[in-house]
Amino acid sequence: MIAYNLGLSTITPVDIIDILLVSLLLYQLYKLIRGSVAVKTILGFSTVYLISWLADKVGMRLLGQILRQITGISAIATVVLFQYEIKKFFSTLGSLFFLSGKQLLVRIPGLKKKSDLSFNITAIVEASKILGGTNTGGLIVLSNTEDLKFYIESGDLLEALISKRLLLAIFNEESPLHDGAVIIYQAKIIAARCILPVTERQNLPAQFGLRHRAAIGMSEVTDTLVVIISEETGQISVARKGILEHNLSAQELRIAINEYLKEG
Numbered sequence: 001m002i003a004y005n006l007g008l009s010t011i012t013p014v015d016i017i018d019i020l021l022v023s024l025l026l027y028q029l030y031k032l033i034r035g036s037v038a039v040k041t042i043l044g045f046s047t048v049y050l051i052s053w054l055a056d057k058v059g060m061r062l063l064g065q066i067l068r069q070i071t072g073i074s075a076i077a078t079v080v081l082f083q084y085e086i087k088k089f090f091s092t093l094g095s096l097f098f099l100s101g102k103q104l105l106v107r108i109p110g111l112k113k114k115s116d117l118s119f120n121i122t123a124i125v126e127a128s129k130i131l132g133g134t135n136t137g138g139l140i141v142l143s144n145t146e147d148l149k150f151y152i153e154s155g156d157l158l159e160a161l162i163s164k165r166l167l168l169a170i171f172n173e174e175s176p177l178h179d180g181a182v183i184i185y186q187a188k189i190i191a192a193r194c195i196l197p198v199t200e201r202q203n204l205p206a207q208f209g210l211r212h213r214a215a216i217g218m219s220e221v222t223d224t225l226v227v228i229i230s231e232e233t234g235q236i237s238v239a240r241k242g243i244l245e246h247n248l249s250a251q252e253l254r255i256a257i258n259e260y261l262k263e264g
C-alpha cells in the first residue's frame, strides 16, 4: 500500500479519504444547523451538562441529581427536537450516493459549478406580482444545487428558459399545467404540475392550506426556496428550511431569491 511518511506518523491514501469523508459529513452537519434554532438548543443542552458537572464537583447533590435526570432524557429530546435536521441529514446523504459525477461536483464545496445561464429573477418576481394581483395561485420551487429528479418525474417536463409570460401561462387557471408546482433548476423551468411533499407540522395557522403546506414540506426535505402565491389573498410567501416568510413585497421576494442563490 502507498504510504507517505511525514515524520510523526504515516499517512495512507485511506487516511486521506477518511479525512475527506469526515470533512464532508461535518460540512453537511454545519450547513444543516447553521442559523437554525438547533444551535441555541445545543447551547442549552451544553449549559445543563456543564452545570450538572460543576454541581457534582462541588458536592451539590440535589441539584446534580435533578440535572442528571434532565440530561438523561436529552437523547430522546434530541431526536424529537431535531427530527427535521435528522431527516434532512439522511436525505442529503442518500442523494449524495445517487448523484451522477457531474452533480457530485456541484455538491463539493469550492467546486460548485455555476450554471451557464443566469437565473432570471426579474421574470420570477414580476410573474409572482402579477399572479398575486389577479389572485391566481402559484407554487414555484427554486433549486440551485439539487436536480429534484424524483419530484420532476411527478409532473410534466418542460426544460424551458425562465420567462414571465411562460410562468403566467402555466399558472393561468385555464391552463392544463396550472395545478401543482413549477420546478426551476439552475436557470431553467424544468417541469410543471409537480407534486411536492406536504409538511407533517401540526401547528400551522388554519389559513395555510395544501399549497402552503406543500411548500413548507418541500423546503424541509430539500435545499430549495419555494415561492407561494396565494389564490385566496394574493399574498406572496417563501418557504426555506421549513420556515415560511409570509406576505412579502416584490422587493422582499427579490432579496429572498438573491440571498438563496448566493447561499446555494
Ligand SMILES: Nc1ncnc2c1ncn2[C@@H]1O[C@H](COP(=O)(O)OP(=O)(O)OP(=O)(O)O)[C@@H](O)[C@H]1O
Binding pocket: 137, 138, 139, 178, 179, 180, 181, 194, 195, 196, 197, 198, 207, 208, 209, 210, 211, 212, 213, 214, 229, 230, 231, 232, 233
Ligand atoms: N402536494 C402538493 N404539491 C403541489 N401542489 C399542491 C399540493 N397540494 C396542493 N397543491 C396545490 O395547491 C392547490 C390547493 O391549494 P389550497 O387552497 O388548499 O392551499 P392554500 O395554502 O390555502 O393556498 P391559497 O391561499 O392559494 O388558497 C391545489 O390546487 C394545487 O395546485
